[in-house]
């Protein structure tokens with residue numbers, strides 16, 4: 001249980017800081033896939049070795065279906 005709450009706290013801190021490098025909007029955190037994503041741009045940013053990769057060229061394209069899946 002203690003691991004879970006630590007992880008949640010870290011997630012909250014990280015998501016407050018990060019904005020989308022493309023549209024400067026807030027990034028959302030996908031706990032399942034462990035990646036950040038932007039709803040406006042339909043892009044997902046991977047986290048590599050605990051560090052978010054915010055390079056727009058390396059972002060993964062998201063489909064509408066994937067976005068719906070993330071927001072469930």
Ligand SMILES: [Zn+2]
Pocket residue numbers: 020021022023024025038039040041
């Ligand atoms: Zn964006």
